[in-house]
Amino acid sequence: MSVAVVKTPRASVREGREKSIFDAARSVFAEFGFKGATTAEIARRAGIPKANLHYYFATKEALYRHVTAEVLTDWLSAASSFDEKDDSAEAIAAYIGAKMDLARADPLGSRIWANEILRGAPVIGDFLETTLANWLSSREAIVRRWIDQGKLVAMEPRYFFYMIWASTQHYADFEGQMMALNGGKPLSDEQFEVAKIQVIETLLRGVMP
Amino acid sequence: MSVAVVKTPRASVREGREKSIFDAARSVFAEFGFKGATTAEIARRAGIPKANLHYYFATKEALYRHVTAEVLTDWLSAASSFDEKDDSAEAIAAYIGAKMDLARADPLGSRIWANEILRGAPVIGDFLETTLANWLSSREAIVRRWIDQGKLVAMEPRYFFYMIWASTQHYADFEGQMMALNGGKPLSDEQFEVAKIQVIETLLRGVMP
DNA sequence: GTCTATAATCGGATAGAC
DNA sequence: GTCTATCCGATTATAGAC
Numbered sequence: 123m124s125v126a127v128v129k130t131p132r133a134s135v136r137e138g139r140e141k142s143i144f145d146a147a148r149s150v151f152a153e154f155g156f157k158g159a160t161t162a163e164i165a166r167r168a169g170i171p172k173a174n175l176h177y178y179f180a181t182k183e184a185l186y187r188h189v190t191a192e193v194l195t196d197w198l199s200a201a202s203s204f205d206e207k208d209d210s211a212e213a214i215a216a217y218i219g220a221k222m223d224l225a226r227a228d229p230l231g232s233r234i235w236a237n238e239i240l241r242g243a244p245v246i247g248d249f250l251e252t253t254l255a256n257w258l259s260s261r262e263a264i265v266r267r268w269i270d271q272g273k274l275v276a277m278e279p280r281y282f283f284y285m286i287w288a289s290t291q292h293y294a295d296f297e298g299q300m301m302a303l304n305g306g307k308p309l310s311d312e313q314f315e316v317a318k319i320q321v322i323e324t325l326l327r328g329v330m331p
Numbered sequence: 332m333s334v335a336v337v338k339t340p341r342a343s344v345r346e347g348r349e350k351s352i353f354d355a356a357r358s359v360f361a362e363f364g365f366k367g368a369t370t371a372e373i374a375r376r377a378g379i380p381k382a383n384l385h386y387y388f389a390t391k392e393a394l395y396r397h398v399t400a401e402v403l404t405d406w407l408s409a410a411s412s413f414d415e416k417d418d419s420a421e422a423i424a425a426y427i428g429a430k431m432d433l434a435r436a437d438p439l440g441s442r443i444w445a446n447e448i449l450r451g452a453p454v455i456g457d458f459l460e461t462t463l464a465n466w467l468s469s470r471e472a473i474v475r476r477w478i479d480q481g482k483l484v485a486m487e488p489r490y491f492f493y494m495i496w497a498s499t500q501h502y503a504d505f506e507g508q509m510m511a512l513n514g515g516k517p518l519s520d521e522q523f524e525v526a527k528i529q530v531i532e533t534l535l536r537g538v539m540p
Numbered sequence: 541g542t543c544t545a546t547a548a549t550c551g552g553a554t555a556g557a558c
Numbered sequence: 559g560t561c562t563a564t565c566c567g568a569t570t571a572t573a574g575a576c
Contacts, residue, residue, distance in 0.1 A: 158366030250511035281526045292497030298448045302459035317490045328537035
């Protein structure tokens, strides 16, 4: 009866530990990048002895790859919101909104990405050259069509996407700076909502004829 | 005659070494941040033995502080271009242009800044809370005046400055990503010029009534 | 399956040589 | 004034204990 069964609904030790380590790793990688992160600090934040970490993740790099894989997945999720509307203004607004929401919901993911790019993207370089490049190409084609149809001003679509990425991810990557400029406090939900609307409206007005 | 004089116009060993170390340090700090940077790698790029570095800069942190001090100076330079025009559109365009030029001329400086913010700005935090906060406050007042005069649309000026900082610094901080999306090559001067004009025009149109 | 004592190496800094 | 042999703590990883 109460004898241990093969699998209980209760989380195994492994599940719990992996989650703690993973979360701790996200915060440390986001703060210090791959090179600056130490397994000792990750273990400390995870609340386990340093050596123990290596039982669950063989190497620091293996752990890092797990973390980045999730970031890329989340990025693709947000990107799909560009395709959910047919109207140009609606599609762009939805995409910017989704990127702002992601920056707010998961600033660590954005910072992990930023740190990875800053050091030359040795781990996600392939993703950038394949998945991201393809995504960008096909969406550039869509934007060019809108331009030809007179729905948007003449422009180079890719530099517009760069502006969207920069303006939205800034709210995650430079949160520390914004705090320093906001009396030491993070943006409140109300402040963020104002910022979100303003980013959408400014960028939209910036490309509307 | 040719006997050594107290001070020759020729660079002393110290001058040369300090310059090599300083430049090497900029590139390593830009790539890996303070924590991830190693004095061994800085020495390697400077072309000197690791231990020798410590004769010129006592500690890694002292070297880092020298490097960041220069970055803050350069930032203030670019900021002053906002004040050189009376007309709102001209002032904004000049400022964005100057920030784009700085991102192009000194991408390392921008990346050093980004890395510092990502880890919570322990070294430049004071600068952010005083000099930068003051600069922002006073320029917000100017922008608000322009809004009141009907020269710009209603908006929260600080979020507009964030968009300017994000969109321009992106060309330095995410250069690695742009390369991956540009066939592995950095933006050419021609491409960058197009991007620069587009950033200026999009942001200007974005806030013009 | 889970955890830790310990090895091997790296990294910042110094004492002292030249 | 300039440079390097060397120390010592930090860091990653493993072998083996529980």
